[in-house]
Amino acid sequence: MKTLQSSPQKDGYRMPGEFENHKGVYILWPERPDNWRDGAKPAQHTFVKVAEAISQFEEVTVGVSDRQYTNARHMLPDNIKVVEISNDDSWIRDCGPTFVVNDKGDIRGVDWTFNAWGGLVDGLYFPWDKDDRVAQKVTEMENTDRYRLDDFVLEGGSIHVDGEGTLIVTEECLLSEGRNPQLSKDQIESILKEYLNVEKIIWLKRGIYSDETNGHVDNIANFVEPGKIALAWTDNEDDPQYEISKENYDILVNSTDAKGRKIEVEKLYLPSPILITKEESEGVDAVDGTLPRLEGDRLAASYVNYYTANGGIVFPMFNDPMDDKARETLQKLYPDRKIVGIPAREIILGGGNIHCITQQVPAVY
Numbered sequence: 274m275k276t277l278q279s280s281p282q283k284d285g286y287r288m289p290g291e292f293e294n295h296k297g298v299y300i301l302w303p304e305r306p307d308n309w310r311d312g313a314k315p316a317q318h319t320f321v322k323v324a325e326a327i328s329q330f331e332e333v334t335v336g337v338s339d340r341q342y343t344n345a346r347h348m349l350p351d352n353i354k355v356v357e358i359s360n361d362d363s364w365i366r367d368c369g370p371t372f373v374v375n376d377k378g379d380i381r382g383v384d385w386t387f388n389a390w391g392g393l394v395d396g397l398y399f400p401w402d403k404d405d406r407v408a409q410k411v412t413e414m415e416n417t418d419r420y421r422l423d424d425f426v427l428e429g430g431s432i433h434v435d436g437e438g439t440l441i442v443t444e445e446c447l448l449s450e451g452r453n454p455q456l457s458k459d460q461i462e463s464i465l466k467e468y469l470n471v472e473k474i475i476w477l478k479r480g481i482y483s484d485e486t487n488g489h490v491d492n493i494a495n496f497v498e499p500g501k502i503a504l505a506w507t508d509n510e511d512d513p514q515y516e517i518s519k520e521n522y523d524i525l526v527n528s529t530d531a532k533g534r535k536i537e538v539e540k541l542y543l544p545s546p547i548l549i550t551k552e553e554s555e556g557v558d559a560v561d562g563t564l565p566r567l568e569g570d571r572l573a574a575s576y577v578n579y580y581t582a583n584g585g586i587v588f589p590m591f592n593d594p595m596d597d598k599a600r601e602t603l604q605k606l607y608p609d610r611k612i613v614g615i616p617a618r619e620i621i622l623g624g625g626n627i628h629c630i631t632q633q634v635p636a637v638y
């Protein structure tokens with residue numbers, strides 16, 4: 274498959290909203306014991322549940338290292354495809370391709386540079402070269418040409434689009450020291466407009482409190498549909514999250530999108546703060562260069578980190594009373610989709626959630 278020298282904007286391709294139809298979704302199998310406790314076994318069981326839940330809505334492909342291939346094939350049901358994709362960890366939202374489509378039914382991938390959320394400045398592990406090749410491998414499997422940006426670091430979890438010209442991002446992430454410090458905010462805007470083919474970028478300030486990705490947007494806000502955004506929220510003014518959510522709320526309700534619409538914001542209430550237990554901390558191998566998991570650290574748990582599938586929403590649950598409220602809010606936001614909750618503490622213990630471990634392939638007609 275070809276590596277293209279032009280750009281989606283020049284070629285008439287756009288990134289669709291996640292709520293548009295998918296051909297399927299990719300997931301990568303968890304295994305590294307310095308991120309996933311107890312040799313990743315509890316996380317693997319949870320990933321199986323996520324894959325099974327999504328597979329009732331669309332085709333699921335799980336990429337796995339050769340070392341874990343037989344185990345993953347054994348643990349996953351037969352309707353889920355299992356293929357070998359070497360990786361450094363299982364965050365395909367971030368290292369996978371961002372697919373773009375045109376109105377003739379063609380699809381291509383955008384392959385950003387991946388540096389483990391901040392490279393040698395504040396990245397979460399080293400090395401990350403296998404992750405950085407995942408996007409190309411997925412585009413090969415999907416038979417799509419790709420645009421490769423060798424000099425621009427970006428993760429898929431740091432962008433959400435409405436498919437109609439609007440992009441949301443956070444300054445905390447996109448302007449962080451470990452990504453593209455050589456570029457100004459204006460230069461970053463130009464690259465995003467060119468490679469996602471959007472006209473309007475809404476810059477939120479910060480993401481979820483204590484999010485190790487430098488505040489990925491996909492943990493704090495998501496497009497339900499054009500003109501409507503779900504925002505992670507707490508009413509507790511003593512929680513540091515309150516000020517962060519309020520600041521973003523004010524930005525959103527005072528913004529218009531690329532089509533000139535005012536944005537409707539729906540508050541998606543957060544669970545109570547979730548802290549790492551002693552047992553959980555002790556289950557993770559200590560390795561130099563990997564972010565440690567310390568007892569008492571607050572996890573960046575948020576219901577906004579849900580996956581929008583064809584006809585369904587797969588959202589994380591935390592064994593918290595707010596799980597029910599989240600389900601109710603999501604059902605109200607998506608009246609035509611089936612809402613499926615998955616107990617996801619084992620995923621948030623690894624630093625992200627259901628949205629972060631998925632990467633959709635849009636359907637083209």
Ligand code: KQY
Pocket residue numbers: 308364366367397430485486489564623624625626629
């Ligand atoms: O939230 C994500 N998109 C990824 C989290 C990465 C955590 C690595 N330990």
